[in-house]
Amino acid sequence: MPATFSRRCLGCLLLLLLCTRVSGGTPAGPAVATEKLKPASKQNSQSVSEHEIVLSGAPVEKSVSVPSPTKVELTCKLDENSHLKDPQVTWKKGSETISHTSKSRNSWTIQLTISDSSHLGTYTCILKGEKELSAVFHLQVPKIEGREKPIITYEGDRAVMVCKTEYNPKAWIWYMNMTNGTGQVSIDKVLPTDKFLIKRQSAKVSRLEILKLTKEDRGVYWCEASFDLGTSEARFELRVLSFTAPLKPFLAIVAEVAILVTAIALLEVYSKRKEKRGEKESDQIEQLKSEDVPRRRK
């Protein structure tokens, strides 16, 4: 994820305007369509998953998640508008060449049976002609979502870490780094149940709750999902603050507001007094004038 501040701002503008929606829930439309449109992937009933990349110029990479042993078909297709004619096509995994078949005039396919983790990796198709075009497929264990930014919590509160994935893992394990630096310890074993709660909300979501937080609970936590072909991990960083941390800015802002309001009130009182003084003076002038007139008459 790009880390520049402006990008983050845009990200949150997106989020905040999305969330003005009432509880109509997420429409099916965008949920379905937020997959990348360019490469299409399908899964047919014989559990052969097909993945295709259309090459037009720039090199393209695609990640393919393989949760369980399956057959996979990878296709490189040449864009109709491309000028490359009759290229020489090679499929490679690492340095090893794989034989391919040509399904149609401008597409080349390899079929793979993924049965253990050695079959995962990076597969490249290279088209050589006047120019060289390439596409890369990364076959890997499904990634799990964690949180990149640190989670901020407070003493006495509880911390919640949620791990999600799109596929069904066999098991979830949570680890934490012991503060005396002895490496990772599985939380299941440590388990005082009034302190650590692990809930599996659904097959795809696992939730760790840490209750009655203290400063010692801060650090790094890991969530690991095991699939048939391997495991994947997500990292969480927990920070525990004391409640005085936000209290200081809070009091500062309240003091500022109080000062502003008093200043405005004083300004108003002062200007009213000036006005009254001004009025009094003009009244006096009027009085003097009106006294003048009869005197003159005399």
Place this chain on the structure above:
Amino acid sequence: MPAPAEVGRAPGPPDGGWGWVVVFGAFLSIGFAYAFPKGLAIFFKEIQDFFGTSYSEVAWVSSIMLATTYGAGPISSILVNRYGSRPVVMFGGLLCGVGMVSAAFCTSILQLYVCVGFITGFGLALNLQPSVIIVGKYFLKRRPIANGLAMAGSPVMLCTLAPLNQFLFENFGWRGSFLILGAILLHCCVAGALFRPIGARTALVKTPVTEEGNDALKGKITEDGPMENRTEEEEGKDCFEKINQYLDFSLFKHRGFLIYLIGNVLMFLGFFAPIVFLAPYAKHTGIDEYSAAFLLSILAVVDMVARPATGIIANSRWVRPRIQYFFSFAIAFNGACHLLCPLASSYTGLIVYSSFFGLAFGMVCAMLFETLMDLVGAARFTSAVGLVTIAECCTILLGPPIGGILIDTFGDYKYMFIKCGAVMVLAGTFLFIMNYYNYRMLAKEEKERKRKEEDPKSVRTEDEGKKNWNKDSTQDGPELEPLREKGERVKKEMNGTVEV
């Protein structure tokens, strides 16, 4: 004491001076009221994970807040009628602060609904209406500009709150952020402190000047003193008149008000949904998340510029007398943008759409309250705005879910855009036609009035039924302190010019 010759040449609203400070205060206040519910969305994912609820349950927080802000409009109006703008806004600011601070200690989502939804929402309602009302009291000639500037607070606050909320969230988590946001909302009290009460254009003394007083710009005439005398005589109307004292239900007989109400209620059905669905639509057409967010930024920036610009245009000699037409045009233009949106499927097309949408959105928002003031006069505006916001509350909340249902049913965004566009074009046309009719009726009534002027009058007469609500003499309400009235000037509201 003013010389007798000065009677009949009372000062109008300041149209400047402290008025601009009031506009700044209103800018802050309105900005918080509109932008704050949207800005909270950054915290929703974290709150959802923390309480283990679904996304919709968390989104209810925002909806409850929005509903309370609009729904508590009449209460706001009643309080302003009774106490004036300043105390109400300051109390509203305090309430917002208290709401958010208590939200920082919440332990369940229901408590969040109450603290953030109801309490803070109510506080924001007490901010929004009085700010709009007091701008109308301080300005007449330059009112459209003042309104445009004050309403520009919304996009500016949104652009400020979004990164600020993100920063607070990353450094303090959601609880700490709510605490600090509570303190930030206290700035509404500062805005309220700036709302110096201003005298109404009421006659303290019966003047020999005839007053064709219907559209005369009065700050706020409370019917306290004289009303009480009268109601003792007419006991049948006792309760009704007491209610009318605080919230002017007779507005429902006001032609202009009804036109505005129907038109706006219709318009809001299609007003907010496109903003909500713009980013998902962009992602649907294959644009990445950050470029989609960029579209919304373009919208916000164009909106920010469009609002004061519209105010200036609406204030010009050519537009001001026919400001209702301009408003209808803005709404129809907005609708046309939405109707054309499905044709834009490339990123450049969407950028163009966002810019025009931002422009149209800004135009409509800048004139939203100005046109209402124009129709009912600043005096009855207090009650009018309350009644209008509670009516709009329903359609505002219905708009996005209906759009969502359309998208779900058809699986395509274009029907949602077509629906929004059609509704707004319809609303714009309706307003255009009805206002044409209204202008004509007003011109007729004006002629009638001029004809009646042949007869000498010593009392204000009750003219053609629609826009009048004269009382014989008035008592100072809470707003009438500094500026004492020495007489009254006839002002023609519809022409927007002041006859000196």
